[in-house]
Amino acid sequence: MAVAATKSNRTASKEARRQQLIEATIKCISKRGIGSTTLGDVAREAGLSQGIVNLHFESKDNLFNETLRYLAEEYKSLFEKTLEKSGPDAADKLLALMELDLKPSVCDQKKIAVWFGFWGEVKAMPAYRKMCNEYDHGYDRVIERLSKEIIAEGKYDNINAKNIADVLSSLTNGLWLSCLISPKNWDRHAALESVKGYLKSVFPQHY
Amino acid sequence: MAVAATKSNRTASKEARRQQLIEATIKCISKRGIGSTTLGDVAREAGLSQGIVNLHFESKDNLFNETLRYLAEEYKSLFEKTLEKSGPDAADKLLALMELDLKPSVCDQKKIAVWFGFWGEVKAMPAYRKMCNEYDHGYDRVIERLSKEIIAEGKYDNINAKNIADVLSSLTNGLWLSCLISPKNWDRHAALESVKGYLKSVFPQHY
DNA sequence: ATAAAATGAATGACTATTCATTCATTTTTC
DNA sequence: GAAAAATGAATGAATAGTCATTCATTTTAT
Numbered sequence: 435m436a437v438a439a440t441k442s443n444r445t446a447s448k449e450a451r452r453q454q455l456i457e458a459t460i461k462c463i464s465k466r467g468i469g470s471t472t473l474g475d476v477a478r479e480a481g482l483s484q485g486i487v488n489l490h491f492e493s494k495d496n497l498f499n500e501t502l503r504y505l506a507e508e509y510k511s512l513f514e515k516t517l518e519k520s521g522p523d524a525a526d527k528l529l530a531l532m533e534l535d536l537k538p539s540v541c542d543q544k545k546i547a548v549w550f551g552f553w554g555e556v557k558a559m560p561a562y563r564k565m566c567n568e569y570d571h572g573y574d575r576v577i578e579r580l581s582k583e584i585i586a587e588g589k590y591d592n593i594n595a596k597n598i599a600d601v602l603s604s605l606t607n608g609l610w611l612s613c614l615i616s617p618k619n620w621d622r623h624a625a626l627e628s629v630k631g632y633l634k635s636v637f638p639q640h641y
Numbered sequence: 642m643a644v645a646a647t648k649s650n651r652t653a654s655k656e657a658r659r660q661q662l663i664e665a666t667i668k669c670i671s672k673r674g675i676g677s678t679t680l681g682d683v684a685r686e687a688g689l690s691q692g693i694v695n696l697h698f699e700s701k702d703n704l705f706n707e708t709l710r711y712l713a714e715e716y717k718s719l720f721e722k723t724l725e726k727s728g729p730d731a732a733d734k735l736l737a738l739m740e741l742d743l744k745p746s747v748c749d750q751k752k753i754a755v756w757f758g759f760w761g762e763v764k765a766m767p768a769y770r771k772m773c774n775e776y777d778h779g780y781d782r783v784i785e786r787l788s789k790e791i792i793a794e795g796k797y798d799n800i801n802a803k804n805i806a807d808v809l810s811s812l813t814n815g816l817w818l819s820c821l822i823s824p825k826n827w828d829r830h831a832a833l834e835s836v837k838g839y840l841k842s843v844f845p846q847h848y
Numbered sequence: 849a850t851a852a853a854a855t856g857a858a859t860g861a862c863t864a865t866t867c868a869t870t871c872a873t874t875t876t877t878c
Numbered sequence: 879g880a881a882a883a884a885t886g887a888a889t890g891a892a893t894a895g896t897c898a899t900t901c902a903t904t905t906t907a908t
Contacts, residue, residue, distance in 0.1 A: 451887085467765030469676040472863060483889045488865055490887095547764050554761025556822060557754050558674030566822050593838070600819075601835045607818045608811025615763060615773050628808045631800070635842040658853090679897060690855045695899055 451490050452500070454480050459501045464547035468498070468555055499561060502552050505545060506569050512540065513573060524583035525640040531577065532629045535606045536622055546614050574599050588639045598636060605629060658697050659707070661687050666708045671754035675705070675762055706768060709759050712752060713776050719747065720780060731790035732847040738784065739836045742813045743829055753821045781806050795846045805843060812836060 458480035462471040473487045473494055480486070491497040512534060520530030534540055556563045581595035609628065613620045634641040665687035669678040680694045680701055687693070698704040719741060727737030741747055763770045788802035816835065820827045841848040 448887090464764060467762040469762055470765050473865085474863070484864095484891085485866075485889065486887095489889095494864065550757065550763075551761040553818065553822065554754075554758040555674040555676055556757075557671055558677050563822060570822070594834075597831070597835050597838050600816075600831065601812060601839060604812050604815025604819060604835070605808060606815065608813065608815035609807075611760065611814045611818075612807075612811060615760065615770060615777070624804070624807065628804055628811070631804050632808060632839065632842075635839075655853090680899085681897070691857085691898095692855065692900075693853095696854070701898065 448490070451486075455482075455487060455490055455497065456501050456504050459497060460505070460544055460548050463501075463551050464544035467547075468551040473497075498552075499565075501548065502562060502565060505548060506565060509540065510569060513576075517576065524580045524587070525637065528577065528580045528584065529630075529633065529641070531580075532602065532606070532633070533626065536609070536626050536629070538622070541610060541613060541622065541625075543613065543617060546610050550611065550614055570603070574603055577602055584637055584640055588637060590637065590639075593636060601632065602629075605632065655697070658693075662689075662694060662697055662704065663708050663711050666704060667712075667751055667755050670708075670758050671751040674754075675758040680704075705759075706772075708755065709769060709772060712755060713772060716747065717776060720783075724783065731787045731794070732844065735784065735787045735791065736837075736840065736848070738787075739809065739813070739840070740833065743816070743833050743836070745829070748817060748820060748829065748832075750820065750824055753817050757818065757821055777810070781810055784809055791844055791847055795844060797844065797846075800843060808839065809836075812839065 455476060458476045459471070462475045462479050466475065474484060476497070477484055477486050487494065487497055491500060513531065516530050516534045517527060520527045552559075552562050553566070556566070578595045578599040581598040584590075585593060585595055605628070609625045613625075630641060662683060665683045666678070669682045669686050673682065681691060683704070684691055684693050694701065694704055698707060720738065723737050723741045724734060727734045759766075759769050760773070763773070785802045785806040788805040791797075792800060792802055812835070816832045820832075837848060
């Protein structure tokens with residue numbers, strides 16, 4: 435059992451508190467949106483006191499930045515693990531990565547609400563844009579590289595790996611948005627079929 | 642010349658003022674995000690006084706709702722005009738609608754920033770979700786119907802019109818998001834090629 | 849002159865941040 | 879091993895700043 439968990443509720447380790455507050459922030463943002471999430475809300479959600487966020491995060495801005503970074507790191511780690519464990523072919527890896535994006539742990543209403551909340555504020559906070567760009571660019575390059583391999587293997591003509599990567603990343607983001615806006619009609623299985631349908635149509639020999 | 646335009650700057654018609662304030666709102670949201678757009682900002686952007694928004698829109702909430710409705714109506718009208726004037730075949734109509742989404746007047750950084758701003762707040766404001774759903778659903782049905790026609794014409798096997806419609810709408814939203822987040826690398830032409838590439842791969846006889 | 853439109857200072861509600869105090873835990877002392 | 883002292887996490891009331899909204903007054907149009 436981790437040390438932090440053995441401690442009483444009153445004094446948890448600094449790291450555990452930060453984690454607890456970030457999770458409360460995700461819940462609050464997904465319930466109320468960024469605009470109407472107050473530090474009081476976050477503290478209440480975490481079952482702690484008014485001043486607690488400033489104690490651990492210095493400022494509201496910083497809490498939000500760290501929350502975004504937390505989600506970005508979590509995704510990054512899943513992405514890398516997936517890339518590593520899937521295979522052996524590029525086609526398997528590409529499919530595994532697309533499946534990852536639609537897994538319940540990634541394509542989760544709470545988390546998506548936070549992502550879109552931040553994207554909506556991207557103009558106001560250049561820090562968000564910078565962070566998003568840095569992470570996303572890396573993923574796009576991986577997808578492009580895998581596409582290139584598949585294209586070479588299949589001797590596909592007339593298709594462009596960059597183009598495929600663009601479509602796949604846009605498609606994923608778009609599917610997430612539907613999940614956020616029309617959760618009632620949202621169907622994880624149908625979404626995956628959409629992605630597979632696309633892969634089949636561009637790489638018919640592989641899927 | 643329209644009547645409104647002939648009036649002096651000081652006292653414009655009610656409609657012209659509302660329009661002016663909605664445009665100022667779009668500018669402000671695209672610059673600062675929804676979260677930090679104040680009524681003072683909007684008034685200043687419009688070159689008017691502090692209390693002006695409440696005079697014409699009653700409340701901030703109402704101003705934001707009307708702004709969203711304005712954008713939605715503007716798009717609706719473009720969509721209908723495009724559907725009507727393009728053709729004659731379903732394939733032409735479908736392409737024209739996809740091209741519409743990437744035209745500078747629609748795929749415009751300022752407007753997209755507003756859309757995503759609202760989407761980010763969708764959890765907090767059920768009114769937004771309702772409005773988005775109502776409009777979007779109508780477009781999806783049109784796209785699906787056109788896809789069905791194309792499928793029938795081309796006797797395409799193994800493809801599902803609903804699926805195509807989902808992909809196309811997700812793809813568009815995703816391309817808009819890239820335009821918002823990475824405006825530096827954003828390339829309208831490449832985006833259109835991505836969409837065309839998809840159409841070609843699912844409807845090879847038509848595109 | 850009257851009505852309509854616009855102004856902008858004033859109000860009041862809300863909320864991020866601060867900080868003196870409380871409390872559980874750990875360390876030191878004897 | 880028990881009592882005393884120190885630590886630092888957590889609290890929550892108080893502060894300070896922001897901003898939506900109101901409204902008495904001014905400006906403009908007819």
